[in-house]
Amino acid sequence: MSDLLERLRERGWRLTAQRRVVAEVLNGQHVHYTADEVHALAVERLPEIARATVYNTLSELVALGEVLEVSTDGRAKRYDPNAHHSHQHLVCSRCGMIRDVHPEGDPLAALPESERFGFTISEATVTYRGLCPHCTAA
Amino acid sequence: MSDLLERLRERGWRLTAQRRVVAEVLNGQHVHYTADEVHALAVERLPEIARATVYNTLSELVALGEVLEVSTDGRAKRYDPNAHHSHQHLVCSRCGMIRDVHPEGDPLAALPESERFGFTISEATVTYRGLCPHCTAA
DNA sequence: ATCTTGACTTGGACAAAGTCCAATGTAAGC
DNA sequence: GCTTACATTGGACTTTGTCCAAGTCAAGAT
Known part of the structure; x- marks a missing residue:
């Protein structure tokens, strides 16, 4: 995942504590969390992180192609960190x-x-x- | 679509003006409307029909296997009346x-x-x- | 034809998921 | 260590959908 942070920095991403925590939560997961699940896990590491920030960060990661958005049912979207292997x-x-x-x-x-x-x-x-x-x- | 209403009646469905209108809106569409779109179209024929009734009726049609629920993005579910042909x-x-x-x-x-x-x-x-x-x- | 009854409808409150925005904070380059 | 453009915050707002108590009505029974 340090790879990911590295790549993002090269692309002009400003590295903040919040973004680092979101990236760490996603790192290497075999399950795909919802935005609120990511937020709950991020809060454990950085208690003051806002829900809006998690949504913003996830949207940016999706836009950058580092994470995929998956919606298999009509409920919350899930985020798939394994964007570099087509599957x-x-x-x-x-x-x-x-x-x-x-x-x-x-x-x-x-x-x-x-x-x-x-x-x-x-x-x-x-x-x-x-x-x-x-x-x-x- | 009279086929549909016929089938439903045989299965003990109570036929109301509201249900008839919802079924008519879905009839033969090649695009798939959201629940709120179905409601908007139903209101044109039956102005006082409630949003909750449209949601109820759509859920029943799905449970009866007459309509498919499709959620392709994280937005509103869409309803597919063409449940009898694989596609x-x-x-x-x-x-x-x-x-x-x-x-x-x-x-x-x-x-x-x-x-x-x-x-x-x-x-x-x-x-x-x-x-x-x-x-x-x- | 009218009655009766249980199922249907209504509309408003509520909930979940997500977006937006003005005010505040801060990473990174100079 | 300044500066400033960009990021974060938190609360209001939107969209989509669910729930419920009260009123209404379709359809079988009389």
């Missing part, structure tokens, strides 16, 4: 757990020109849904 | 408009066994993102 998501329908997966091929190729309706398409995301091993057993 | 979605990154599309092949086939991590996968949804013709021009 898709496997979601447990029962417990909501998210796991990164790497399917073969390019999903964009499956959409013929006649099905693009004049859109300028830039991306395709695939969400696999099912039961995780734990919920299958239960 | 994927094309979403405008700017205005949020959704259109149904039919890609080739089965997206589930692209996920090798080694990437399934013991999940019992039942479904794969693909979301294509880009700018719609209107937002590309603007």
Whole structure:
């Protein structure tokens, strides 16, 4: 994650205590937190950090391409720090757990020109849904 | 859509003016409205219909399997009346408009066994993102 | 045709998630 | 160590959606 802070500084990011804490919370997580979860964890390290700052910082990280925004249901968005490896998501329908997966091929190729309706398409995301091993057993 | 109302009546649904209007608004749309858009359109036909009633009715239609709930971004959920034909979605990154599309092949086939991590996968949804013709021009 | 009743609708209060803004604070270059 | 442009703060506000008690009504029974 020091890599991340390094990269950001090179891109003219001003490094503040708040931003450092948000980056540290995201660092190397296999689960993807909501903004409020990130805030709760950040408060443990820096009690006075404001909710708005966490939202601002997450938006900037997304805009810089360092973090991905994921919304698998109609609830809060989740933040995925693993933005540098293209991947898709496997979601447990029962417990909501998210796991990164790497399917073969390019999903964009499956959409013929006649099905693009004049859109300028830039991306395709695939969400696999099912039961995780734990919920299958239960 | 009289088919839909027919089916619902057979399942013990009480047919009210409000429910009829909501069903009519959804009927045969190739775009998918948000709940508030459905409400706005319903009000044109039945001015006194309440927002809560539209939310209730949409939830019931989803529970009955007649309509699909789609949440492609962190914003409002959209309602897809085309629940009986398998399809994927094309979403405008700017205005949020959704259109149904039919890609080739089965997206589930692209996920090798080694990437399934013991999940019992039942479904794969693909979301294509880009700018719609209107937002590309603007 | 009218009655009865339980299901439906209403509207306003409430909640969750996120945005906005003016005032204040501070990182980083000079 | 100054300066200043940029970041943070916290509270108000917006959007989307849920909840509830009271009133209304569809549809079967009489």
